[in-house]
Amino acid sequence: MSRLFKERQIYHRSDGVVHFISMSSKTQIALAIVVGAALLWVAYASVNVVFKEQIIVAKENDFRIMETGFSKRIQDAQRAYDDVNSLNGIIQQEFDKAMREISARHQMLENTVQRKAVIDQSISTLSEGLAQAGGPNGQKPLNGNRVMVDVQPSEPTPRQSRTSKLRKEAALESDRRYSANSENAITANAIDTMRNAAADLYTEQILLFASVEQRAMQEIDELRLVLATTGVSPERLITPAKISNTALAQGGPFIDPSIDIGSPKYFQRANRAALAVDELAALQKAINHVPLSSPIVGSRRFTSGYGIRRDPINGRHSSHHGIDFAAAWASPITATAAGIVRFAGTRSGFGRTVEIDHGNGFVTRYAHMNRISVKAGQKVKLHDKVGELGSSGRSTGPHVHYEILFRKKPMNPSRFIEAGRYVFES
Incomplete structure (x- = not known):
């Protein structure tokens, strides 16, 4: 280093006066370092200026590639989202339809x-x-x-x-x-x-x-x-049902034709x-309008049937349009079906009597009562009390005379009571 950077003197003459500057080895080395650094910086700056545009273009290309990749991912995600929404819509439509x-x-x-x-x-x-x-x-x-x-044949x-x-x-x-x-x-x-x-x-x-x-x-x-x-x-x-105007006889629930x-x-x-x-x-x-029960719910005894019989008073053959049940005195007599009392009073031969209109042409008669418990026009239900058993009218002892009339024609009450057994025993 000492051979390269020997001590030197720089002379300078101005207006006949000579000046000199003495430069030691250290000073020269320091100056060389400064000059070298300046040259390196100039070289770097020159290279940077030359390749800057290429670097910028390369970075822009990289950015475009990244941007394109992100855009594709976003498009794929949007497409997948749209597909999911579409599938949900299809499934929802099928579900709503079902x-x-x-x-x-x-x-x-x-x-x-x-x-x-x-x-x-x-x-x-x-x-x-x-x-x-x-x-x-x-x-x-x-x-x-x-x-x-067996109401139906074997299948x-x-x-x-x-x-x-x-x-x-x-x-x-x-x-x-x-x-x-x-x-x-x-x-x-x-x-x-x-x-x-x-x-x-x-x-x-x-x-x-x-x-x-x-x-x-x-x-x-x-x-x-x-x-x-x-x-x-x-x-x-x-x-x-009677239809007065068949042209206007229409109806039914509204049903949306799209369903x-x-x-x-x-x-x-x-x-x-x-x-x-x-x-x-x-x-x-x-x-519900058919009298299928017995006029006495409690203990009773069947004493006289429907049809031709020997009269209990004079012993002659006569028609009996009802049936007779004997029971304890003042036993409750009840309605054999729901209806409206159309008569409650005394009738010749029957004594104290109650008649009930059940609708559909059915009327029941309860005779020889000791006491009547209902009034004409009163509504009664099945087994509502209408009176008490007695022996009023043409009677030989405490009993109830029970009749069923269908469209004013007497029917055999025993068949109705037997039919009622099918309802509760089958």
Whole structure:
């Protein structure tokens, strides 16, 4: 270093005066370092200026690549979001459609079942009331489940087999109804699962309609048998509604045409069940007006039947248009069906008498009472007390003379009481 940077003197002459500057080795080294650093900075700055534009272009290219990548990811995410929304929309539409159909069918089924339940409750109430009176002599049923009469012939096809067959038919129909495949493979599983569940429910709804129809038809046969046992044809009690203007005879619930709630077979099954319930309702309403009970609920003894008999007073043959029950003095005499008292007073030969109009042409008469407990125009229900047993009028002892008139024609009360046993013993 000392050989390169020897001590030097720099001379400077100005206006005849010579000046010199002495530079030591250290000073030269320091100056060389400064000059070198300045040259390096100039070189760096020159290179930076030359390549700056290329660096900027490269960075801009990198930025564009990154921006393009992010834009693609954002587009993919948006596309996926749109697809999810679309799938949700498709599934929601299918779900809403299925729920509308199920709800509409359920409403039809619920209305039919509720109507049937109301009828069953009314028949059950009548059965319980008739059970209080028991048989003609007051006997209570030994077995509440004993069937008095086989109202239907033995079925060639067991119930389980018929149900299985009906289930297969309903399943095939529901499969045809819900067999369309989804256009979008992604939604296929979800929609197919929902459709399978809807198809199963569709099958169960058809089976419920079939069950309601079957039970209604069985009860219809039983009630028709009860009425036939009395000697009064059911057709005489159930009359079709009179329509004054057939051109304007229209009706029915409003059903949105955009809702496809079922196939023709579904409507056929629903209509058959509804018609069966309608007929059952008409029979139930009719049978509520039929006097099927005994006029004495407590202990009693059958003493005289309906028809030709030997008169108890003069011993001659005579017609007896009722039946007689003997019981303890002042035993309660009760209405054998709901109705309105049309007469309460004294009649020749009958003594103290009560007559009740039950509607549908039925009138019952209770005679020879000791005391009357009702007035004309009073409404009574089944087994409401109308008087007390006595021996007024043409009588040989304490008893009640009980008559049933249908459209002013006397009927045999024993047949009605026996028919009432079918209701509470079967």
